[in-house]
Amino acid sequence: MTGKNNGFALPRRVILQGVASVALLGLGKIAFGAAPAFAANDKYPDEAFKQKSSDDAIKLLYGKTAEKSDKIKLDAPEIAENGAVVPIAVSSTLSDVTAIAFLVAENPNALVAAYKIPAGTMPSVANRIKMARTSNVIVVVEAGGKLYSTSKEVKVTVGGCGG
Amino acid sequence: MRPAIRFASIGLALAALAYAAAPSATAADAVDPVADAKAFKKYFTDKFPKVKLEDFVNGPYSMDEGLHQQWQEKEQFPPYEFSLELGKEMFSKPFKNGKSYGDCFPNKGIGIRQNYPYFDEKEGKVITLELALNRCREANGEPPFSYVKDEMAALTAYMAFTSRGKPFDIKIPNDPRALAAYENGKEYFYTRRGQLNFSCATCHVQSPGERIRAEVLAPALGILNAMPIYRSEWSGMGTTSRRFTSCNSQIRGVPFSPQDDEYRNVEYYLSFVSNGLPISGPGARP
């Protein structure tokens, strides 16, 4: 894994073409050689998504631990209108950002979404996530081969796991 | 009729406002919808001086800053988008007999949502948009849809969308039956019911902007302008019928069937007192 993963080296995803054999760059210490779950492409980090704890999920996903950074801006509501749909946006002023992940510490599985940011793509993502209850929302940013994070508590009065 | 129920405090307060605003009202029991509507708006604009009149159609989002931001975020790509598209597709697709929804409505059904419900003087009853849509289907040999969601929500979403920004323009014809329907709807609105003993007004006139358990209550003024709505709580779309029946269930009352006279009349009343406020549907709600 190079620290300067500038994105041109990232394998092209070929979800619908079923072409195998691209390298698994950018996925840290995910086991190589396991059969791809679907048509060959970057392997889906199944195990990371099954972890209960956010620390375990981050470790499986990136193979390292994150340090706190104030160069990550996390936009999240104080009180979620409904845990089923919580809008969360992130941007970062860190350079060479290669990945951004969203975790909810108190969800049954902490990891919600992991995005790859190829070179030329802005280090900024907005999405809508589910929250089972009041929890810290943790955002992890991989930049220059290092891992950074920030978090914010979002209060949930109507849980997103009750249907 | 139990007098104690009819004279809920809010009803009294509003009635007092109505009379104050309508010097021409002579008898204490005169029905004066225009004065009602004026007093209704005054009540809300006095209660929420910072909220612009046309913003009341945005329900709880007009009442709470944090909610407003989440709504803005959602509106960037709103959750009712799929329903709206389905509605548009359905609306233009002909029935088996070659006719289509447009043939059942004035102006081919485009930009007319603000005129519903209306009072049909032939039938002597209130006709809502949802009712008119199902009658249109049946008249063309198609089975009616469920009133509460799915296809009905999609069709009304599209019709509301083509009327966005147009002010509610509900008319009460000079027909004692129309006035009676209005009065009946108003009475329904202020009557307490269910195990919780709530009226519609208890939540949506007395307490908008406040939380009932976890949710911020919407103001009654403009509440129907946003219909149909995608509610995160429902994980899907719902019509005016769904709103009425689910409200009744939530106060642990027994809901009527969608489009029963009571609901048609309360929709008539509630739409009339929101006259002048713009159609904003389809909407998104927590």
Place this chain on the structure above:
Amino acid sequence: MASTIRVRATSSGETTEVQALIQHPMDSGFIKDAKGETIPPHFIQQLTFEYDGKVVFAADWGGGVSKDPYVKFAFKGGKKGDDLKVSWVDSKGKTDTTTAKIL
């Protein structure tokens, strides 16, 4: 059947902002239905955006992403009128793909 994917890609000259909304239940596997039976997991796992033969954004998702998921990002370049290809695959192996024009 209509595509499950709605895309809005807007070029400002320098960058292209992309928003996508996808029709999908995103069942997490933690929710029970009205009968008390668990709704089995069914969610989009991978989503990719390709421009000019190159991946510009790639998502790995779990069941914690909201129903009818939404995502927004931006990349440098992208010309008005060019194609942006969007594809997803879910936990049951279903896929969908669409090509949107950059506006």
